[in-house]
Amino acid sequence: MTDPVDVAVIGAGAAGLAVATIAAGLGLKVALAERGRMGGTHLNAGCIPSKALLAAARSAAGVRDSHRFGIRLPPPEIDWAAVRAHVRGAIARAAPNAGAARLRGMGVEVIEAAAHFTAPDEIEAGTRRIRFRRCVIAAGSAPLVPNIPGLGEIAWLTSETLFDLADPPGHLAILGGGALGLEMAQAHARLGCLVTVIEAGRIAGQEDAEMAEGLREALAVDGIALREGVQLTRVARDWEGMTLELSDGDRFGATHLLLAAGRVPRLASLDLVAGQVQATERGIATDAGLRSLTNRRVFAAGDIADPEGTGPRSFTHAATQHAAVLAKRMLFRLPARFDAAALPRVTYTDPELAQVGLTEEQARAAGHAELSILRWPLSENDRAVAEGRPAGLVKLVATPQGRLLGASLLSAHAGEMAGIYGLLIGRKLPLSALTGLALPYPTLAEAGKRAAEGFYTPKLLSPFVKGLAGWLRHLP
Numbered sequence: 442m443t444d445p446v447d448v449a450v451i452g453a454g455a456a457g458l459a460v461a462t463i464a465a466g467l468g469l470k471v472a473l474a475e476r477g478r479m480g481g482t483h484l485n486a487g488c489i490p491s492k493a494l495l496a497a498a499r500s501a502a503g504v505r506d507s508h509r510f511g512i513r514l515p516p517p518e519i520d521w522a523a524v525r526a527h528v529r530g531a532i533a534r535a536a537p538n539a540g541a542a543r544l545r546g547m548g549v550e551v552i553e554a555a556a557h558f559t560a561p562d563e564i565e566a567g568t569r570r571i572r573f574r575r576c577v578i579a580a581g582s583a584p585l586v587p588n589i590p591g592l593g594e595i596a597w598l599t600s601e602t603l604f605d606l607a608d609p610p611g612h613l614a615i616l617g618g619g620a621l622g623l624e625m626a627q628a629h630a631r632l633g634c635l636v637t638v639i640e641a642g643r644i645a646g647q648e649d650a651e652m653a654e655g656l657r658e659a660l661a662v663d664g665i666a667l668r669e670g671v672q673l674t675r676v677a678r679d680w681e682g683m684t685l686e687l688s689d690g691d692r693f694g695a696t697h698l699l700l701a702a703g704r705v706p707r708l709a710s711l712d713l714v715a716g717q718v719q720a721t722e723r724g725i726a727t728d729a730g731l732r733s734l735t736n737r738r739v740f741a742a743g744d745i746a747d748p749e750g751t752g753p754r755s756f757t758h759a760a761t762q763h764a765a766v767l768a769k770r771m772l773f774r775l776p777a778r779f780d781a782a783a784l785p786r787v788t789y790t791d792p793e794l795a796q797v798g799l800t801e802e803q804a805r806a807a808g809h810a811e812l813s814i815l816r817w818p819l820s821e822n823d824r825a826v827a828e829g830r831p832a833g834l835v836k837l838v839a840t841p842q843g844r845l846l847g848a849s850l851l852s853a854h855a856g857e858m859a860g861i862y863g864l865l866i867g868r869k870l871p872l873s874a875l876t877g878l879a880l881p882y883p884t885l886a887e888a889g890k891r892a893a894e895g896f897y898t899p900k901l902l903s904p905f906v907k908g909l910a911g912w913l914r915h916l917p
């Protein structure tokens with residue numbers, strides 16, 4: 442029987458790679474099993490291809506829009522094969538960072554096979570049986586395939602197959618108006634496809650309603666048909682592609698259907714019973730420090746982790762935050778917990794929609810009866826005006842004492858600005874930390890500062906302060 446490894450990792454996506462890299466960097470003996478493509482979702486079927494496609498789409502939109510700046514160009518011609526090559530090129534350029542060679546170079550034993558538990562302290566991957574001191578389950582999540590009559594008749598798409606299409610969809614129907622559905626709707630519309638989004642609730646349902654409304658207007662400009670508050674009740678194949686029936690009785694034809702209705706944890710093949718690891722339908726049940734509730738040797742990270750029953754946070758930056766928690770908790774045995782309070786999320790449409798902390802609705806639902814709601818429209822921001830992009834809004838939600846609870850941003854580059862709000866919320870800094878910050882002029886980031894200034898303006902203009910200023914005026 443061979444010595445146990447210090448850390449066995451199941452899955453080489455963002456979470457597994459980060460954990461394996463940290464542990465190997467500390468000189469620990471690490472084994473990593475990956476059954477599919479190294480790099481997992483974010484590299485092969487998630488962040489990188491979707492952002493690469495969005496960049497191509499933004500470029501096409503820029504050409505169409507150029508007349509606003511006095512530049513006359515012919516309509517863009519979309520070379521789909523070249524767009525695909527750009528997307529594949531982006532994946533290929535990022536791939537070496539996640540590659541088996543890099544990991545092996547760091548001393549990690551990489552096993553390119555599916556892993557499953559055989560005992561509470563052992564996994565099997567391919568022909569290898571590996572005993573472990575610690576195991577991190579980082580097997581990620583897969584697209585949810587809803588149970589819709591007729592779905593079996595058609596060749597539906599998910600994010601795992603969408604980026605491999607040899608030809609552009611003529612009419613892409615998208616089931617789900619969350620981050621994935623909206624990003625891919627805009628990308629394909631700008632690349633010349635007809636797009637219809639079918640959303641059971643409202644688009645961007647987790648996000649602030651005012652932000653969703655602004656995004657709705659922007660997507661309409663791209664010609665995207667949004668069908669909100671309806672279910673897809675049936676799909677049938679026909680000679681042109683498919684016919685979709687909606688719960689309001691409407692029917693329409695489409696050539697392709699993308700399922701963007703959420704994700705489910707990849708639990709099935711792990712044999713969690715043998716590992717004595719408890720899971721819920723949302724993922725591996727862990728405490729706030731990502732340790733399994735039922736097997737102290739086992740931890741979870743990334744999309745598959747369900748810390749304290751709060752559900753997964755399906756973001757690459759959440760996966761790397763998980764790895765940082767595990768570095769402290771699992772490797773150094775220090776207290777550490779995953780705190781999602783300051784975790785940003787961004788929908789990379791144009792404009793981008795970023796959220797950090799609580800939306801107004803969530804803050805009220807959490808029992809904050811009195812709130813200070815501070816807004817600054819992009820139409821009042823010099824940079825946005827100069828660049829001819831005045832649509833958008835920054836909205837801050839604060840306590841009456843000036844502590845920031847949440848920030849919602851609808852703006853170009855909102856994702857680049859989200860971090861500052863994460864810092865304010867995470868470090869519990871007052872709004873004055875933002876108002877006192879010298880920001881370069883003219884920047885979009887100033888909109889947030891102007892919103893925060895709105896908290897202090899009424900106080901500065903109070904009769905007391907005015908009286909004080911009047912009195913000071915008489916001093917020599």
Ligand SMILES: Cc1cc2nc3c(=O)[nH]c(=O)nc-3n(C[C@H](O)[C@H](O)[C@H](O)COP(=O)(O)OP(=O)(O)OC[C@H]3O[C@@H](n4cnc5c(N)ncnc54)[C@H](O)[C@@H]3O)c2cc1C
Nearest residue numbers: 452454455456476481482483487556581743744755756757
């Ligand atoms: C289209 C799309 C766009 C996205 N865009 C963004 C974005 O812009 N920003 C953002 O932050 N997030 C984005 N996400 C979410 C992000 O991609 C995921 O949150 C992140 O990739 C999850 O990483 P992970 O390591 O938990 O899982 P994964 O990346 O899914 O990795 C898990 C790995 O485990 C392997 N595995 C599974 N079971 C086993 C087994 N039994 N044995 C061995 N290996 C196994 C899988 O093959 C996989 O490679 C996007 C997702 C999608 C689908």
Ligand SMILES: NC(=O)c1ccc[n+]([C@@H]2O[C@H](COP(=O)([O-])OP(=O)(O)OC[C@H]3O[C@@H](n4cnc5c(N)ncnc54)[C@H](O)[C@@H]3O)[C@@H](O)[C@H]2O)c1
Nearest residue numbers: 617618619620621622639640641646701702703755787788
């Ligand atoms: N920019 C990003 O960070 C980014 C981009 C894409 C995906 N992701 C991650 O990937 C995960 C999956 O994204 P997603 O957009 O598929 O999931 P999601 O849960 O964010 O959105 C799914 C949407 O589909 C709707 N829906 C579900 N079932 C439906 C049905 N039968 N009919 C009509 N509508 C239905 C829901 O109401 C919801 O609005 C998310 O957790 C997200 O965090 C992140």
